[in-house]
Amino acid sequence: MPAQTLPLFDPLMGRSPVVPRHVLVVDDSKAQRKILSMLLLRWGYRVTEAGSGEEALALCQETSFDIILSDWMMPGMTGVEFCRSFRGLPREGYGYFILLTSKSEKTEVADGLDGGADDFLTKPVSADELRARLRAGERILRMQCELVKKNQLVVSTLGELQKVYDSLDRDLIEARKLQQTLVRERHRDFGRATASILLRPSGHVGGDLVGFFEISPTRIALYSVDVSGHGVASAMMTARLAGLLSGASPDQNIALTGGKHGLHDAWPPEMVAARFNRMMLEDMQVEQYFTMAYAEVDVETGRVWLVQAGHPHPVVLRAAGGVEFIGQGGFPIGLIPGARFDRVETWLGPGDRLFLVSDGVTECPDPDGVELGPEGLANFLTASARMESQALLEALVWTLSAHAGGSDFPDDVSGVLFHYRG
Structure with missing residues (x-):
């Protein structure tokens, strides 16, 4: 379904913040998707829904989602299989992936982490716990964004330094000729x-x-x-x-x-x-x-x-x-x-x-x-x-x-x- 959003106001600034995070909710249960989507919209997120792993993967090939909430057990492609495929997609930024599951065995949790998941939420989902996990995900995304900007600055600086080095190298070559x-x-x-x-x-x-x-x-x-x-x-x-x-x-x-x-x-x-x-x-x-x-x-x-x-x-x-x-x-x-x-x-x-x-x-x-x-x-x-x-x-x-x-x-x-x- 198309992305939905409700306006989120910053009580300190009195205005809407910059573009909100885009969350993809993946669950074969329409009722579960609606419950999660309402919570996310209330908190100011942009929301897109998908009813299967295959549908979600197709959406991810067209749209760069910031956060993904995916059920583990779904007909066809499971949440872990979807996560592995999602990690293999070419994209510029990082996507924070949270698996929703009733599984609690350590080996199963390890399988999910090996598949590329960043975090887990146990069903039924607690609204407070979901919001805390989302905030943790946003901190990771902010750090990743800052690292990208710093890397871009480093690359830009290295480019300028390379220009200076090339110019100095040419001057030194000419200086060597003159010294000879x-x-x-x-x-x-x-x-x-x-x-x-x-x-x-x-x-x-x-x-x-x-x-x-x-x-x-x-x-x-x-x-x-x-x-x-x-x-x-x-x-x-x-x-x-x-x-x-x-x-x-x-x-x-x-x-x-x-x-x-x-x-x-x-x-x-x-x-x-x-x-x-x-x-x-x-x-x-x-x-x-x-x-x-x-x-x-x-x-x-x-x-x-x-x-x-x-x-x-x-x-x-x-x-x-x-x-x-x-x-x-x-x-x-x-x-x-x-x-x-x-x-x-x-x-x-x-x-x-x-x-x-x-x-x-x-x-x-x-x-x-x-x-x-x-x-x-x-x-x-x-x-x-x-x-x-x-x-x-x-x-x-x-x-x-x-x-x-x-x-x-x-x-x-x-x-x-x-x-x-x-």
Whole structure:
């Protein structure tokens, strides 16, 4: 039969509430349906009646009822069978299902719950108990409605966050491209020597910077820098440092000084580190710091002056295959005011190579967390001593990937490899 309703007024507000709940009453007894329907209409519910489970199921396929009161024992489809079929129907909201029964055995009640029923009422139905059960059902429906709204809000928020993430991801991809341009040359032949660069950020953008520049036709500067942290802030710092170590803009290069006849000279490596330290603490005043290995090589004599500021030890790969780690460690740059940085001196012979490398190489872990370490790097360099510099750096990346079990590197991997021909 069509849905019926009586107006329900809120005594506090003096007006009708929002659309009342729609209840489907299912019973093969017309008298029972009328009794229940009158109670429900008096309480302000919209009511639709059905005389069988089959009829009720057909109505549920067309209408989304909020609450269903169904007799258990009916000819044809029973209340439990109807409940199972009802639960299988596609619908947006939840339907609260109450079975009316004279059954009281626990096993039978369990069968009803397994069939999808939410509650039970024992016949003959008490009006007070029915109203209490309906209020309990309405609380469940209100909570379900609130959950749906909150889920919709969460989905909407996640959609907005995804848009922000996609935009940020695109920006970071472009930032990585720009950061790669900070290293303009990956390999240069100076005649008496070559310099080759390895730079693999662990994420979109990284905090490592490596490079080289000419001080004069006979002196080459090499540097390897690792800014603390990861992400955009570290990348911005590397961009600033790249400008201060640029061979293309010697007037802005913090390592260079004015020389005679318009030529440039350079500060000793320990002074370069000290100038950076003062700039970080007095001028920039940021929370970041960085480690650095900076070397100056005389390609006529093979003399090397270098400073190690908290960076991994520079490595010398001798032409005969021996490996030497040099340097004294030192303080990172930007942590201690007035920190002293000591110069280390060594010599390269024909065929020797100097490798300034980041901790992303020596601290690269395997799946069990065991780092490659200086010994692992030394073993690799010894085994790869006959390779050309660019091929050696590519082989190092493959070796690190194999050591890491094929997973992404947890830290930036970088280095500059200087091959002295003599």
